[in-house]
Amino acid sequence: MPFSAHEDHNLPLQKFESMLKTNDVYFFDSEDFQEIIHHYLDIGKVSLAKKALQISLKQHPASTELKLLKVEILVFENQFDQAENLLEELQFLESNNEEIYIQKANIYSKQDNHAKAIELLSQALSMTDDNSDIYSLLGMEYLFVDDYLSAKNAFIQCLSEDFEDYTALYNAIYCFDYLEDFDGAIGFLNDYLDRNPYCEVAWHQLGKQFVMKGMHKEALSCFDFAIYSDDTFVGAYLEKGRTLERLKRYNEAIEHYEITLELEDPTSFAYLRIGKCHEKLGNVKLAKKFYYKTVHEDPLLDKGWIAITDFYYRQKDYEKALYYINKAINIDSENVLYWKRCAKINAHMMLYTEASYAYEKTLELGNYELQTYLSWADLMLEHYDYDIAVDYLLQALEFYPEQADLEYRIAGMYYMLQEPSKGDRYLKKALEHNFEEKDIIEILFPEVYNQNAVKNIIRSFKNPSI
CATH class of the missing domain: 1.25.40.10 (Tetratricopeptide repeat domain)
Structure with a gap:
């Protein structure tokens, strides 16, 4: 648990750092040491974590929790043999400690032996009633071996233990999407919302499932519920904007994209979509304005350069189209989409040598x-x-x-x-x-x-x- 300067449990950290400066030796209980070590690991100060661990094991040589922290540091430094030897010792003493099996699974996972990691995590499940984290780890291991069905089930089990674990929620939906089980995802999300009806994340994900099924009106309702649950949820406004675009309700889409610009720092995605909507509405000057904003906000976004190039190409202003696609190529000369457009524009302008060179580049880049x-x-x-x-x-x-x-x-x-x-x-x-x-x-x-x-x-x- 990270320390805060405004909390009483920051005192052990101050005491420990004072000890390091004065070379005095103070006594800490085992839990204080665990918090100190976790604090240093969380902020990336591994050397201080190791120093705290060294002192802690002198004061509490029999502490399994501290030894498991030592295992964690050994694994972080890829010292797998030492970590495994220490885990074997601990398992001999505490054969039913699920954390030992979790750490062993972590070692096997890092060595790409995911089947063994799954086996160990499955064993750990039977040793504790607090299974949420173990199911989450199992889900990730199943993803490593492309077993999306088992991964999905593991993440759903994780949510049954802790329905506010939004990482597990996202991962479960990812599995549904990969399996193209949109109806299954909709059923799962509806069940989840029965337990957690004001979860903006779930409403947002449910809306996306309806979009994939082409059920845009249902999707809009879901995005509305997501916004009602959290009126600062930018993702819901963006998805609602995209759905309104698909329904050709461009003015409403623009309104929702503009809300995102007010809620957070402007994004190139929002500028791009606003530009696309204005172009569909025939607002040529506004479309151009927002395409310029797109490439200014993120010069590395290829969709921005492609949008402004295609805009001028459709306007039959081939010189400007060529100018912007050449600017894009100067930023990323390995982008096949740029070279394809460069070839087409040069060919249209009867610049044979340049067009031929651009076509050649598209083939060289694997297109x-x-x-x-x-x-x-x-x-x-x-x-x-x-x-x-x-x-x-x-x-x-x-x-x-x-x-x-x-x-x-x-x-x-x-x-x-x-x-x-x-x-x-x-x-x-x-x-x-x-x-x-x-x-x-x-x-x-x-x-x-x-x-x-x-x-x-x-x-x-x-x-x-x-």
């Missing part, structure tokens, strides 16, 4: 989306770089085999490169995989489409008897 390959190939096609385009399209075909969009383009480019046998082969593959998309050849390669040999191949697929 192998089909559309990236197609857009880049079409750009190179416009500039007659057929040989380079073929290389990249063949690479794309490794990720997307039997993709007719790619095969029609490869065929057309081989024809343009005067390699008709390769063109014939890929044209036939494309026709086999998707005959309906044969118009790609006519649209992108009209001079190829008008060749009799190509028309004959297409006709033969339309009527195999020919």
